Amino acid sequence: MTQADRNEPRRRNASKLFYGTEPFVDDLPAQGDWHGGTVRSRIAHGRLIRLKFSPEFDWSQVVVVTAADIPGKNLVVCHEEDQPSLCDGTIRHYGEPLALIAAPDGELLHKALRAVEPVVEPLPAVFDPFESLKGETRIFGKDNLFLEIPISKGHAAKQFASCDVVVETNHFTPAQEHAYLETQGMRATLEGNGVRIEGSMQCPYYLVAGVARLLGIPETDVRVSAMQTGGGFGGKEDFPTMLAGHAALLARKCGRPVRMIYSRSEDMAATTKRHPAWIRRKTGLSRAGQFLAMELDVVLDGGAYATLSPFVLSRAALHAVGPYRCDHVSICARAVATNHPPNGGFRGFGCPQVHFATETHIEACAEKLGVDPVELRRMNLMKPGDAMPFGQLLGPGTYPGVVLDEALHRSRFEERRAEIEAKNRTSERRTDSGDFEKRGIGLAMFMHGTGLNAYWEKSVRSRVRLAATAEGQVCVLTAQAEFGQGTLTALAKIAAESIGLADSDILIDHPDTALVPDSGPTVASRTVSIVGSLIHEAASRLRQHIEERAGLAAIYDPRRLKAAIASCVSGGDSMVFEAEYSPTDDTDDANTWAPPNAYPAYALGCCVAEVKIDTLTGEIGVVDVHMICDAGAVVCHRLATNQVFGGAVQGIGWALTEKLAWNESGGMRNASLSDYAIPSAADVPEIHAHFLDDQHSERYRYPIGLGELPMEGPGPAIANAVAMATGRRPRRLPISPEWIVCSQGPEES
Amino acid sequence: MKIQMNVNGQERILDVPPLRRLIDILREDMGLVAAKIGCGEGECGACNVLVDGEAVSACLIPAVQIDGCRIVTLEGLATSNDDALAALHGAFLEHDASQCGACIPGIVMTCRGMFDDLRNRRPSEAEVRGLLAGHLCRCTGYEAIVRGILKWLEMKSEP
Numbered sequence: 001m002t003q004a005d006r007n008e009p010r011r012r013n014a015s016k017l018f019y020g021t022e023p024f025v026d027d028l029p030a031q032g033d034w035h036g037g038t039v040r041s042r043i044a045h046g047r048l049i050r051l052k053f054s055p056e057f058d059w060s061q062v063v064v065v066t067a068a069d070i071p072g073k074n075l076v077v078c079h080e081e082d083q084p085s086l087c088d089g090t091i092r093h094y095g096e097p098l099a100l101i102a103a104p105d106g107e108l109l110h111k112a113l114r115a116v117e118p119v120v121e122p123l124p125a126v127f128d129p130f131e132s133l134k135g136e137t138r139i140f141g142k143d144n145l146f147l148e149i150p151i152s153k154g155h156a157a158k159q160f161a162s163c164d165v166v167v168e169t170n171h172f173t174p175a176q177e178h179a180y181l182e183t184q185g186m187r188a189t190l191e192g193n194g195v196r197i198e199g200s201m202q203c204p205y206y207l208v209a210g211v212a213r214l215l216g217i218p219e220t221d222v223r224v225s226a227m228q229t230g231g232g233f234g235g236k237e238d239f240p241t242m243l244a245g246h247a248a249l250l251a252r253k254c255g256r257p258v259r260m261i262y263s264r265s266e267d268m269a270a271t272t273k274r275h276p277a278w279i280r281r282k283t284g285l286s287r288a289g290q291f292l293a294m295e296l297d298v299v300l301d302g303g304a305y306a307t308l309s310p311f312v313l314s315r316a317a318l319h320a321v322g323p324y325r326c327d328h329v330s331i332c333a334r335a336v337a338t339n340h341p342p343n344g345g346f347r348g349f350g351c352p353q354v355h356f357a358t359e360t361h362i363e364a365c366a367e368k369l370g371v372d373p374v375e376l377r378r379m380n381l382m383k384p385g386d387a388m389p390f391g392q393l394l395g396p397g398t399y400p401g402v403v404l405d406e407a408l409h410r411s412r413f414e415e416r417r418a419e420i421e422a423k424n425r426t427s428e429r430r431t432d433s434g435d436f437e438k439r440g441i442g443l444a445m446f447m448h449g450t451g452l453n454a455y456w457e458k459s460v461r462s463r464v465r466l467a468a469t470a471e472g473q474v475c476v477l478t479a480q481a482e483f484g485q486g487t488l489t490a491l492a493k494i495a496a497e498s499i500g501l502a503d504s505d506i507l508i509d510h511p512d513t514a515l516v517p518d519s520g521p522t523v524a525s526r527t528v529s530i531v532g533s534l535i536h537e538a539a540s541r542l543r544q545h546i547e548e549r550a551g552l553a554a555i556y557d558p559r560r561l562k563a564a565i566a567s568c569v570s571g572g573d574s575m576v577f578e579a580e581y582s583p584t585d586d587t588d589d590a591n592t593w594a595p596p597n598a599y600p601a602y603a604l605g606c607c608v609a610e611v612k613i614d615t616l617t618g619e620i621g622v623v624d625v626h627m628i629c630d631a632g633a634v635v636c637h638r639l640a641t642n643q644v645f646g647g648a649v650q651g652i653g654w655a656l657t658e659k660l661a662w663n664e665s666g667g668m669r670n671a672s673l674s675d676y677a678i679p680s681a682a683d684v685p686e687i688h689a690h691f692l693d694d695q696h697s698e699r700y701r702y703p704i705g706l707g708e709l710p711m712e713g714p715g716p717a718i719a720n721a722v723a724m725a726t727g728r729r730p731r732r733l734p735i736s737p738e739w740i741v742c743s744q745g746p747e748e749s
Numbered sequence: 750m751k752i753q754m755n756v757n758g759q760e761r762i763l764d765v766p767p768l769r770r771l772i773d774i775l776r777e778d779m780g781l782v783a784a785k786i787g788c789g790e791g792e793c794g795a796c797n798v799l800v801d802g803e804a805v806s807a808c809l810i811p812a813v814q815i816d817g818c819r820i821v822t823l824e825g826l827a828t829s830n831d832d833a834l835a836a837l838h839g840a841f842l843e844h845d846a847s848q849c850g851a852c853i854p855g856i857v858m859t860c861r862g863m864f865d866d867l868r869n870r871r872p873s874e875a876e877v878r879g880l881l882a883g884h885l886c887r888c889t890g891y892e893a894i895v896r897g898i899l900k901w902l903e904m905k906s907e908p
């Protein structure tokens with residue numbers, strides 16, 4: 001029996017998804033909705049003098065909203081208060097929203113959008129974060145620095161002198177487009193004194209706060225319903241706050257429901273991307289291979305507004321050395337403003353970038369020392385009780401070395417490596433006979449702390465609620481959105497098991513803020529770990545209550561339990577149970593970005609990838625991928641395994657084909673799915689996924705969170721495989737066929 | 750212009766602009782929303798429906814081209830006691846082939862459109878991947894979809 005064959009609940013809405021009857025926002029019936037659109041800047045930096053409305057167009061047919069129409073604060077609510085909802089006079093990036101238009105139909109809307117001409121006075125723009133730090137072009141604050149996070153442990157600078165070997169490398173990882181298959185979409189309707197929002201999103205309560213502030217109305221007058229959401233991956237974390245605000249402004253002005261559905265090209269050009277990262281890594285080692293000192297510089301291009309950059313930077317800094325031990329570490333991590341559209345959250349959230357640097361750097365260290373890179377890793381991997389650079393000790397049961405061994409075993413890594421080495425040698429000799437294939441195999445370790453970092457997790461104060469019905473069923477009420485990860489299925493299963501009811505007696509639906517408490521955003525792999533643990537807590541209370549009321553020691557039969565719940569509710573007992581997140585240790589309130597106990601637990605992974613390379617054309621094919629994941633208890637194996645497949649393929653795309661091209665104004669030039677190449681089924685091999693989860697350790701009693709983890713391994717594993725095949729180390733992604741065939745040495749970054 | 754077409758077994762006469770896309774006619778004018786719009790340029794296959802029995806991207810087809818055609822959408826298939834569809838449904842459920850689901854109805858239509866061709870031969874995994882090359886899915890990594898299709902074809906070859 002494979003792991004996926006276990007008797008587990010099926011995805012709750014699987015049938016509706018199959019038949020296309022689970023509505024996405026644009027599937028809602030027309031209901032007289034007007035169509036909303038956005039007038040955008042076509043320059044990267046400058047002053048908006050005015051908007052010129054063509055006299056040839058009959059403007060009485062449509063409604064126009066500019067910054068002057070905003071009744072509340074002209075702001076997209078996020079951490080820094082720097083991003084206006086509509087241009088405030090200064091344009092800071094290509095595609096920045098300048099005004100909004102609503103029209104009775106799509107065709108008229110497009111005519112109207114074309115009839116507006118922004119009159120602008122361009123200013124010099126800066127797209128390179130290192131240029132930006134010189135401060136000649138002012139974008140944010142006085143130095144264009146969104147945030148700097150220094151972390152230091154021991155005395156790295158001094159320690160390098162006593163190292164036998166010092167290795168220094170530079171790395172670059174690129175922007176990545178989320179390419180969720182459903183574009184951003186939102187519908188706003190006036191309701192009572194306020195507004196109702198329905199749409200595609202990850203974080204319903206972010207929209208409540210954002211729309212209330214923008215319209216200057218109480219949060220209780222904003223109701224947000226998340227629809228089935230067609231993929232998110234972090235791209236629907238902060239951006240929907242802006243879009244909901246825009247739809248609400250238009251609905252308020254025209255007095256009708258307004259629907260704003262981005263086209264693919266608008267979505268790609270205007271929404272966030274994964275942060276491009278420049279990483280310098282320097283490591284001092286002993287002759288035997290022990291890591292003695294490390295120095296790391298991480299620079300993220302945040303784009304024109306801060307959005308989630310501080311949070312991404314924090315995670316990058318906290319994971320910068322990977323699962324390795326080192327006593328003397330100095331990290332300087334900076335998120336810098338440029339005139340690119342803002343970059344934001346994307347699955348992995350800073351981790352894929354730093355793991356790429358770490359895992360390719362380690363191979364360079366091994367080469368310099370003349371040792372096996374696998375052995376070098378093994379020698380330096382952390383064990384429970386080892387300290388990370390910011391002070392946290394690796395928790396009990398957390399063994400990166402076990403994950404590594406499992407990966408070596410399952411992928412037959414050493415055997416395959418020897419076979420490939422031999423084959424590559426012979427095929428070199430056969431080059432003249434037309435055999436231009438080289439193979440390579442590589443691996444990479446990765447790790448991901450679950451939830452928001454301790455400071456922010458504490459400040460969210462997540463709450464969940466369970467409410468029993470007169471039929472003896474239990475409603476699970478959380479703000480967690482469903483965008484394909486299986487939220488509804490997994491949370492229902494946790495509730496069913498914790499209460500002792502059948503899965504079919506748990507009721508759960510897409511969140512509607514009129515009904516659910518704020519259990520925090522659906523991000524950071526926190527759904528089953530943090531929110532799941534709150535459901536477990538509330539469920540235990542419910543169970544205890546019912547056992548006391550029914551006077552039974554323990555009810556093991558789900559049907560009897562259901563009957564007991566039903567009679568309790570029918571007898572007038574309200575049977576509502578809540579649980580609120582309370583951190584177990586005292587989080588240092590001053591340390592927002594690198595709190596000592598940053599995450600309650602770390603998920604671990606190891607990826608092994610095998611590639612084949614056509615040395616004539618440079619074409620790179622991934623022929624085999626093994627993903628070994630250790631994410632604590634796995635709630636639903638089938639769903640979790642499929643999450644790993646999906647994440648791994650996003651990682652393959654990031655490594656090989658997903659290349660963003662910029663226009664001269666710093667906007668995305670290849671803003672279409674034909675020009676920006678995400679992998680198709682024919683581009684990727686069968687993937688093998690395995691979980692470490694059935695051991696008797698405490699670690700596997702609770703889920704740690706898995707959503708982001710699988711994205712983080714394939715990039716560096718593929719780069720290391722390519723290095724084996726070509727003898728040259730890729731220092732930047734994506735690895736292109738051009739780089740493979742170019743005859744020079746390793747690419748500089 | 751006036752066009753005549755058969756949609757899910759019903760004769761329809763519509764008055765539409767000649768360049769209006771079939772996907773908009775189906776979704777906006779007729780409320781048939783099972784087919785989704787992923788890209789609007791023939792790249793992702795989310796909008797696939799059957800036109801005269803063949804799966805095609807409805808975002809690429811202007812009204813002028815469908816005059817006199819027989820259109821079947823997933824809504825139509827779902828209510829027609831289609832055994833092959835029911836079997837595919839079972840196989841997709843078993844493998845948890847959908848995640849967000851935005852790509853799935855289009856893939857279902859492609860599978861159904863190729864069914865007569867596929868039933869006579871057992872395509873390999875690599876061939877199935879090739880058959881899916883006109884579809885994009887950002888969630889699943891295709892693995893469960895491919896396994897679901899292989900399972901479906903296995904079921905069909907057993908009497």
Ligand code: FES
Pocket residue numbers: 785786787788789790791792793794795796797806807808809
């Ligand atoms: S929407 Fe038609 S192919 Fe993508």
Ligand code: FES
Pocket residue numbers: 181230231484846847848849850851852853885886887888889
């Ligand atoms: S399941 Fe989300 S795009 Fe395929």
